[in-house]
Amino acid sequence: MARGISYEMTNAILGIASGSSEADITIEWDSGSSPATGLESQFVFRPSDVDPLSRAAVKLAEDESSxxxxxxxxxxxxxxxxxxxxxxxxxxxxxxxxxxxxxxxxxxxxxxxxxxxxxxxxxxxxxxxxxxxxxxxxxxxxxxxxxxxxxxxxFVVRRSRRQEVAGQLDLFNEEEPSHTPEA
Missing domain, CATH: 2.40.50.140 (Nucleic acid-binding proteins)
Structure with missing residues (x-):
């Protein structure tokens, strides 16, 4: 996400914050784009931040199309x-x-x-x-x-891990192929 936070970033911060008494994280903005004014570049996370970060990670990962x-x-x-x-x-x-x-x-x-x-x-x-x-x-x-x-x-159903392509030879077909004798 541009200038935002993602599930992956939140989990990375969680990994750092949950195992320490304090985690100091500094963000270096892309030199090609100027950061918006008023945005912080340095953050401190404590163990008390783990629960809210966990909830944020879950929220970021939620599929809105339930x-x-x-x-x-x-x-x-x-x-x-x-x-x-x-x-x-x-x-x-x-x-x-x-x-x-x-x-x-x-x-x-x-x-x-x-x-x-x-x-x-x-x-x-x-x-x-x-x-x-x-x-x-x-x-x-x-x-x-x-x-x-x-x-x-x-009720066991074989789950296909491959895409069917028209005209493609199926090497995993469980049926025996029919052979026509050559003349």
Missing amino acids: QQVTIMGRVHLLAKKQAGSPGVFGIDSLQAEGPRKVRVRLADDEDYHEAIRAHEEDLALLVSGKLEKEGNLSWLYNATVIQTLGHVDE
Whole structure:
């Protein structure tokens, strides 16, 4: 960002400030452009600045285009900070499109018990919620469990890491190519 701050810069400052009693940072402005008058060039960060910097980094990384989505996947992580709270779980997507891993923050604590069951029995789960990006993590907020499906092996989808190009030879095709004998 021109004369601004980014997620990456905020994380770099966090790395310096969180491990020290005080961090003195000086900015050297590009000699090709004159800095706006009144802008500081020297900053001091203390451990008390870590929490606001962390919140700023999360805010800078947020994807403003959140959307309501449904994800099918395998539960791989379960966490519940307080008794009676809805809880959070991680889900590995079994769909070909979308994020591979999503953290799910449930709206209802009853759905957490269904997530535990799906985890214990290795069942696929269908969840719906508001998908948002925070840093490198994808979150599904205010989520509900729509349905518990069958065993995850029934729903595994191969995710393509390459782009299909018309006329390109597919060396990874699982079907045997048909050979025509030459005359």
